[in-house]
Amino acid sequence: MEQGQVQLYWGEDDFAMAKAVEELRQAVLDPNWVSFNYDKIPSEESDAAIRGLNQVMTSPFGMGGRLVWLADTTLCQQCSENLLAELERTLPSIPQQCVLLLTTRNRPDGRLKSTKLLQKYAQIREFSLIPPWKTEQLVQQVRTYAQEFGVKLNSAGAELLALSVGNDTRQLFNELEKLRLYGGDASKPLDENTVAALVISNTQNSLQLAAAILHGEQEKALELVTDLINKNEPPLRIVATLVGQFRTWLWVKLMVSEGERDSKIIAAAAQVSNPKRIYFLKQEIQSISLLQLQSVLPMLLELEFCLKQGSETMSTLQTKAIQLCQICAGFPGTSSL
Template structure:
């Protein structure tokens, strides 16, 4: 009676994991009889899902019941909790229950504690755009899973192109896999940056480039980047979140360096940088900056975030504050 709880904002990765469970547990010939997807707007959806999970499997294989966007780990009534406590321990061995949610489980709830006892819990959160080393690691991992060989420069370009969009990453790697098989045969060398640039839509304008333009006081370029990001439907609050994350890293690196810390691993821990090898490059980036300017920049960014959350017009507010940040 495997029970799985998948949560996080990466809906595509959750869907991929759910598909893997279907392949693992369902017999293809009996899947239409043994697979049920309970959507959140169904009345008494959780009770319905539990009843389906208690139903004996038809034919061979297992039964899989997927409770989509469940709120069990955010709110749970006493009657529903009692039903969970009664049902989960006695689920048939041939039943598999998958619960998914965008929100992090509330560890204070009895329902969450119950699921922590019975379920395999896995997080599917999006990698923050400023954690470029983790994005590169994700590209390499998925490329290996899909059988696509990439050079170092090719992997870096693909990570820059797709960011933390896992759906686009899988789509682009599938395109590269087909190209590699058609063009090169079985003995395919790793795909380099030139090939990837010709096949993948590379968005050279990014929020990280915007952060770099602000750091270098390049007002005109920063304003162009803002327009490019907005035209690509990048949410203003997500742009600001990336800027805050990047300037926070720069502030910590500058603070540690001026405090006399030389150990790159210690600086990486303080700045929450997973790869200590990045610290050398970050130190070069913050060398011409003062602590006062970095602190003031973060204050201005938080003020920008507040204004946007209060409903200020996005484009003009971003442009005005970007000019102020560059100056």
């Protein structure tokens, strides 16, 4: 490296961030001198930041560079005047071949002087999870990582893979590795049939749950809830998929009810990457009212709140699934009437 570096990684995508940290480690450190030149300092230590700043000012021993990692740092959320002064003194003066890495799951607070200082001296990378309903971004993420893996996918295959793994980058990497091994050196892109045969799709099962709720099929919805939990699908991910799907249905229904007929305009509003899907989405929501769809989202947000407050997973999901089915079926006494 030509100069000292400061790297700030932030966001909730732990897997993608961990991969980037490992890539940085390999780029900076000589494997024979790691024990001399690598420090990971957890935020729980009372003097973590000061210790990290002191360490990064020491030139590396032997070959390679030095990497000092302040893990789960709170520097971008709170910073004392004394610590700010140390940052101002240290960041411009980090020795050549030394790298200071700061990681945090929280968005840096742009109002803080420490954040503004890091914006001046650090290379900042965001590792936020893509919301499950932003299908176009998820498809683009699949295409980007597929290119890195050397996996060729046709458009339908990329869309199905994005739909199957959602925003779970760990599963995406695992599935792409599987597809890479299967495809070998084949020049022909893998299609949706190959993806469907090889990819594990809990998200797809969550979409089946959304469809069962939409059609008021209580028994099927309860079976799918049980199946998803038995497969260890995270409950909040199930809810996120439901929110994304019902949000899409709501937008399509709203646009259609306002007289919009252009599929491209509807697709843009609903954040659907392929306008051809709009025809099928219209068919899916033909027999449900706009008011019913509007009643579903608050209940899904209530479900998310209950799960985050520690409610028992299975019974909570089952109860809400029944209530949601009743709303969509238009049962008397539900909030959709």
